[in-house]
Amino acid sequence: EAGVVQSPRYKIIEKKQPVAFWCNPISGHNTLYWYRQNLGQGPELLIRYENEEAVDDSQLPKDRFSAERLKGVDSTLKIQPAELGDSAVYLCASSFWTSGRDTQYFGPGTRLTVL
């Protein structure tokens, strides 16, 4: 079974440029998460989807970040415009949510460098 797929794996951009990340979750998983992992830190949740609905986006900086999960399958996370402080690894995870004890499966991440 294929795992969580993310692309691109690496992205280098200049500040003020836009950037987008794509995630395809494990087939059948209804819940999708985007995390940001700063250097030397643990991942922090940005947004959680259940099917097409964003049920928790409280940590998403909405002035520059946006996300969508059309048709409840794959998802795109966008930053526009990017700032130097956005340099991080962006991780996507998916699970089949039932009770909160479910395992989240992570993709390899996209490493973003903003110059």
Place this chain on the structure above:
Amino acid sequence: AQSVTQLGSHVSVSEGALVLLRCNYSSSVPPYLFWYVQYPNQGLQLLLKYTSAATLVKGINGFEAEFKKSETSFHLTKPSAHMSDAAEYFCAVTLRGTGANNLFFGTGTRLTVIP
């Protein structure tokens, strides 16, 4: 609020020695607890999780962890370290009965195995 604290950002052990990685949690309701491992340039992989069944949880690669409510701890151990265990380890918590599955991660512990 819920959180985890990982004591020791770096741990070094000799090959064949005991591995002990510490995690203490803070939670207002009974938690679910997880240990994930992250190899360089890869996503996170679940090692084991505590979901209120047995307090001693066995995971992959010979790791285990014990939930101790009185100490609010969930330390990760392995009797004999292998070179392949060198990685970053993250403890994480989520809450039972809250209708949410948002993982809150610690800051991680980097394990070095000395030949």
